[in-house]
């Protein structure tokens with residue numbers, strides 16, 4: 001077993017949705033965003049239609065998912081954000097105005113971090129366990145900043161396909177990794193001048209199914225990243241249904257949220273060790289590696305075997 005999952009599951013699967021709405025466009029093209037109703041409306045389809053279709057699909061499939069929401073989206077599309085929260089899904093941070101942090105210095109990134117957390121708290125009453133960086137853009141100092149703000153995990157890096165630790169001066173930050181292959185945007189978004197055509201959902205179903213089946217053999221953590229303004233389109237919702245139906249044919253898949261994956265990784269599987277890592281004193285991480293019972297295993301022992 002390459003990575004040990006709870007209840008003897010062979011792999012884990014989490015569906016995640018980045019509720020960008022207009023925020024990324026406002027950040028990257030602020031001048032165009034002042035006049036282009038076309039671009040704005042394309043993105044407004046997400047909170048206006050896509051979110052509810054996704055919530056309905058998740059309800060039908062009896063799944064909880066992880067939603068990463070920029071502060072700007074929360075402020076400007078509060079009702080659908082509340083519906084996500086009230087349906088019991090995980091809400092994680094995703095920047096304020098979808099700032100690609102590679103374009104920010106450390107001071108600016110700190111300010112943006114504080115702003116997004118304040119909005120999530122004030123508007124939704126949420127203190128997120130997880131962070132998904134806008135555009136999966138991460139600076140070398142970002143993990144430290146996340147740790148200092150009490151985040152349990154990040155889900156923006158591609159350094160493995162099972163959860164892993166990113167070192168920080170405050171101790172390890174759990175990473176729930178992502179990958180481009182499992183992102184709807186490069187496959188489905190129409191961008192003038194780009195080489196990607198709009199993919200046939202049938203081809204994407206085949207691609208994602210194959211990746212899932214292979215990752216399942218590898219004890220992987222299948223994290224799908226979709227955007228309501230992209231995957232909220234009718235035939236793509238049907239694709240999500242078909243994908244989950246395919247995945248459910250495999251035995252031993254732990255369907256869960258990124259937060260639960262991170263909690264599993266950060267805490268040992270024994271009940272006594274199941275409390276959130278974020279609230280554990282730093283010294284406890286050292287103590288965890290000492291075995292106290294036959295069921296107790298440190299996260300390090302879950303990886304790299306076999």
Ligand SMILES: [Zn+2]
Nearest residue numbers: 018020134135
């Ligand atoms: Zn995004």
